[in-house]
């Protein structure tokens with residue numbers, strides 16, 4: 001019987017942030033439009049220092065998708081970082097640019113509102129996101145263990161660029177730790 | 184000044200440079216003026232043309248990149264002006280066709296009809312080169328300057344609305360890929 005060998009096996013786990021940086025690099029992602037959050041910033045602060053990337057802080061999340069779409073139209077690859085609280089702000093450009101035109105935009109979402117959340121208003125904006133992505137036919141993946149990050153992110157990026165569709169990587173507190181009210 | 188005249192003036196001055204057109208009137212008028220692979224006709228994502236243009240401009244710094252925006256649409260994405268100013272792309276030319284109305288939805292007056300000045304907002308956002316014009320002649324002069332000199336530019340053109348051509352038969356996916364091929368070959 002034929003045995004399937006996972007291409008996505010990751011023996012030694014890097015820190016989740018380094019794993020994302022390396023995956024983005026190995027998929028030639030260059031432009032990084034973002035609205036910062038405490039989770040995404042752990043990756044973004046590394047991307048900002050790395051000459052392989054050009055980071056673009058934007059004022060509102062829907063801009064980030066549109067900037068990424070523009071870069072793709074010009075032959076370059078982009079990935080977007082937003083917080084779950086601002087995910088809703090992406091819908092105009094996610095639907096009417098990325099999904100409708102089949103533009104591959106990997107979206108990393110710093111997920112609040114789950115385990116360890118101290119801020120009650122984060123919950124109703126984060127909780128519907130997987131269902132919303134399903135309704136829009138956008139695949140989403142959530143690495144929980146550090147050993148899975150490379151395989152999930154490599155896989156999500158490959159899937160996005162091959163299918164020319166947005167794909168979301170949801171970064172939950174199980175992986176990234178819960179934000180403390182005092183920090 | 185009329186939007187189709189402004190669009191023709193722009194088309195006379197470009198070869199293969201991308202033009203990103205706002206949903207509705209700008210998309211329709213651009214299509215009817217001249218079909219070219221480097222035209223990106225948007226059909227939605229209202230407000231986003233300047234952000235798309237920024238992405239193109241950053242990815243292709245060797246080419247001038249033109250955006251044809253509308254007043255109602257830019258009012259929906261004013262933060263984009265600040266984002267553009269911060270990135271400071273020398274090659275981006277952001278044209279706003281200000282007819283003081285949401286023409287596409289029936290001509291309801293926008294906030295520019297009651298005193299909001301988009302050129303002042305662009306200036307206040309930190310855009311390097313901002314001009315406001317109301318005649319075709321001044322618009323052409325502004326375009327010539329924007330072609331000669333580094334930007335980013337924001338050209339706010341006061342226009343009279345006289346309607347636009349029929350809805351063109353464009354496949355959005357095909358349009359995107361054609362534009363992309365002008366860069367990737």
Ligand SMILES: Cc1ncc(C[n+]2csc(CCOP(=O)(O)OP(=O)(O)O)c2C)c(N)n1
Pocket residue numbers: 092205206207208209227228229252253254255256257282284285286287288293
């Ligand atoms: C997000 C969103 N909100 C509302 C609409 C409806 N809509 C379509 S065109 C338009 C008006 C656009 O106004 P403007 O940018 O000034 O362009 P004009 O029609 O005047 O050329 C509106 C409100 C939409 N398409 N998308």
Ligand SMILES: [Mg+2]
Pocket residue numbers: 253254255280281282283284285286293
């Ligand atoms: Mg208008």
